[in-house]
Amino acid sequence: MITVTDLRKVYRQGEREVIALDGVTLSVPTGSIHGIIGHSGAGKSTLVRCLTLLDRPTSGTVAIGDKELSSVSDAELLNARRSIGMVFQHANLFDSRTTFQNVAFPLELTGTPKAAIAVKVNDLLNLVGLGAFADAYPAQLSGGQKQRVGIARALATDPDVLLCDEPTSALDPKTTDEILDLVKDLRDRLGITVLVITHEMDVVKRICNSVSLLEAGRIVEHGALAEVVARPGGRLSAALLPLPGIMPEELPAGLVLDLLYSGDQAAAPVISDITRRFDVDVNVLAGSVESLGGAQFAHLRILLPVGSDVPAIKAHLSANGIAVTSKEA
Numbered sequence: 323m324i325t326v327t328d329l330r331k332v333y334r335q336g337e338r339e340v341i342a343l344d345g346v347t348l349s350v351p352t353g354s355i356h357g358i359i360g361h362s363g364a365g366k367s368t369l370v371r372c373l374t375l376l377d378r379p380t381s382g383t384v385a386i387g388d389k390e391l392s393s394v395s396d397a398e399l400l401n402a403r404r405s406i407g408m409v410f411q412h413a414n415l416f417d418s419r420t421t422f423q424n425v426a427f428p429l430e431l432t433g434t435p436k437a438a439i440a441v442k443v444n445d446l447l448n449l450v451g452l453g454a455f456a457d458a459y460p461a462q463l464s465g466g467q468k469q470r471v472g473i474a475r476a477l478a479t480d481p482d483v484l485l486c487d488e489p490t491s492a493l494d495p496k497t498t499d500e501i502l503d504l505v506k507d508l509r510d511r512l513g514i515t516v517l518v519i520t521h522e523m524d525v526v527k528r529i530c531n532s533v534s535l536l537e538a539g540r541i542v543e544h545g546a547l548a549e550v551v552a553r554p555g556g557r558l559s560a561a562l563l564p565l566p567g568i569m570p571e572e573l574p575a576g577l578v579l580d581l582l583y584s585g586d587q588a589a590a591p592v593i594s595d596i597t598r599r600f601d602v603d604v605n606v607l608a609g610s611v612e613s614l615g616g617a618q619f620a621h622l623r624i625l626l627p628v629g630s631d632v633p634a635i636k637a638h639l640s641a642n643g644i645a646v647t648s649k650e651a
């Protein structure tokens with residue numbers, strides 16, 4: 323469990339104060355994967371630096387389990403940092419060290435005996451699918467393989483939390499999926515808590531159980547994936563289940579409705595139901611159906627012709643658990 327409470331970080335630039343984090347509070351249960359998504363300048367890097375104690379927060383606390391990290395003395399800092407394994411955008415491996423030696427590095431720092439290092443590193447390399455690459459140098463590895471080495475190295479000191487900072491931003495789509503699947507698999511096998519900082523919604527869609535939207539140093543929306551998707555009008559909902567922003571130029575007269583629904587309804591014949599029940603010709607303008615957070619979701623934009631019994635149709639949809647918002651046609 324990682325708990326961040328009212329974290330603030332204010333930088334001074336001469337006379338000016340820059341508020342990089344403005345009271346961030348979040349709680350990630352043990353064994354779950356939480357995504358923090360935000361645009362450039364939102365405060366993601368500052369949050370990473372404060373979580374890993376590379377930077378002291380101006381105020382607020384960071385705790386892993388019941389151990390508060392933000393108040394440890396400088397002498398205890400190195401030890402406290404071991405409870406968070408870091409995965410970076412670029413694996414940042416030592417080019418002159420083999421795969422084995424790169425993963426062994428944090429264990430050498432802690433004075434682990436050689437025999438124990440050998441057992442641990444071989445286990446970790448097998449865990450990330452690199453058992454056959456122990457003697458390879460970084461120059462002989464693909465980008466995805468390097469990232470696997472970085473992940474194995476992050477796990478070497480048995481951290482409670484894996485903090486992944488833009489872990490796939492430098493990878494192609496296929497390798498991205500493989501690395502994300504590996505992170506999910508490691509969570510399943512090790513029960514580790516994972517925090518993923520990213521600007522890519524696809525990362526959140528693929529592996530996260532919950533998500534926070536960071537904007538100007540504040541968390542402006544958060545929740546379990548299934549919960550935020552189902553929030554009509556929410557920014558995360560729009561980003562997770564997007565519809566084309568531009569409407570067709572020549573629309574027939576009528577009323578445009580956006581429908582958001584989940585679970586059983588996502589597979590239900592909603593359109594044919596209202597067509598039959600209210601004797602209207604429904605025009606589907608756009609649609610998106612996805613499986614998110616373990617549930618099925620659908621987002622549809624439809625056009626009801628002039629003369630439709632709009633209040634009755636809306637009431638019927640709402641009664642069936644479908645969120646309806648009217649759009650200007």
Ligand SMILES: Nc1ncnc2c1ncn2[C@@H]1O[C@H](COP(=O)(O)OP(=O)(O)OP(=O)(O)O)[C@@H](O)[C@H]1O
Nearest residue numbers: 333335340342360361362363364365366367368369
């Ligand atoms: N050392 C610093 N001194 C002064 N201001 C800083 C410092 N580091 C970050 N900032 C400011 O804090 C705000 C948040 O920056 P941060 O780098 O955390 O955002 P980010 O979401 O990581 O952006 P990016 O994705 O572009 O890296 C920005 O306004 C930035 O200019």
